[in-house]
Amino acid sequence: AQKVTQAQTEISVVEKEDVTLxxxxxxxxxxxxxxxxxxxxxxxxxxxxxxxxxxxxxxxxGRYSWNFQKSTSSFNxxxxxxxxxxxxxxxxxxxxxxxxxxxxxxxxxTVKP
Amino acid sequence: EPEVTQTPSHQVTxxxxxxxxxxVPISNHLYFYWYRQILGQKVEFLVSFYNNEISEKSExxxxxxxxxxxxxxxxxxxxxxxxxxxSAMYFCASRGAGGAAETxxxxxxxxxxxx
Numbered sequence: 001a002q003k004v005t006q007a008q009t010e011i012s013v014v015e016k017e018d019v020t021l022x023x024x025x026x027x028x029x030x031x032x033x034x035x036x037x038x039x040x041x042x043x044x045x046x047x048x049x050x051x052x053x054x055x056x057x058x059x060x061x062g063r064y065s066w067n068f069q070k071s072t073s074s075f076n077x078x079x080x081x082x083x084x085x086x087x088x089x090x091x092x093x094x095x096x097x098x099x100x101x102x103x104x105x106x107x108x109x110t111v112k113p
Numbered sequence: 114e115p116e117v118t119q120t121p122s123h124q125v126t127x128x129x130x131x132x133x134x135x136x137v138p139i140s141n142h143l144y145f146y147w148y149r150q151i152l153g154q155k156v157e158f159l160v161s162f163y164n165n166e167i168s169e170k171s172e173x174x175x176x177x178x179x180x181x182x183x184x185x186x187x188x189x190x191x192x193x194x195x196x197x198x199x200s201a202m203y204f205c206a207s208r209g210a211g212g213a214a215e216t217x218x219x220x221x222x223x224x225x226x227x228x
Contacts, residue, residue: 045222050216093156
């Protein structure tokens with residue numbers, strides 16, 4: 001089965017707090033891709049990061065960082081020093097070695113001033 | 114920066130009517146997709162298209178749906194006889210081939226409301 005689980009439905013933090021969004025995936029494929037997308041209130045899907053299954057290096061991009069652990073099938077996303085503009089729904093997605101991208105249910109992040 | 118575009122941004126239609134949602138993928142991309150997102154729910158895969166044919170489709174993509182690449186730039190999704198439950202945001206996406214091109218870039222979506 002190909003599946004993505006984002007157990008956190010909603011998270012609320014105060015500005016400047018760090019927050020981690022969890023993502024756990026299931027796949028039988030040995031080659032696959034993992035993604036995070038941001039969906040702000042305006043509705044579009046904004047690509048944040050892609051990881052392939054052979055690259056377990058963690059990545060940092062400004063206030064964003066990602067922790068990919070194949071041993072636990074997790075691809076967690078951390079926002080450091082959160083800002084109000086980070087408020088959005090964040091989707092984790094899995095693309096196995098075919099074309100069918102599976103999205104998690106999303107985590108709604110609210111950052112309060 | 115190149116981007117995927119979609120028209121219209123909003124469409125309201127009566128149940129039973131046909132609708133065509135249009136997308137212009139990024140110009141050098143080879144793979145094209147449609148997804149839908151019912152309000153407040155997750156994004157669901159509908160269909161992928163490569164080399165002028167459907168490569169994969171989900172169980173949602175039944176006989177009421179069809180896709181077409183009528184020319185070198187447009188990629189359309191047709192719903193033949195809309196149902197109330199077709200109301201959703203429909204996203205088009207495209208990607209290149211291999212390496213960094215594995216990323217699917219999404220259009221801004223078309224919000225379809227079936228009355």
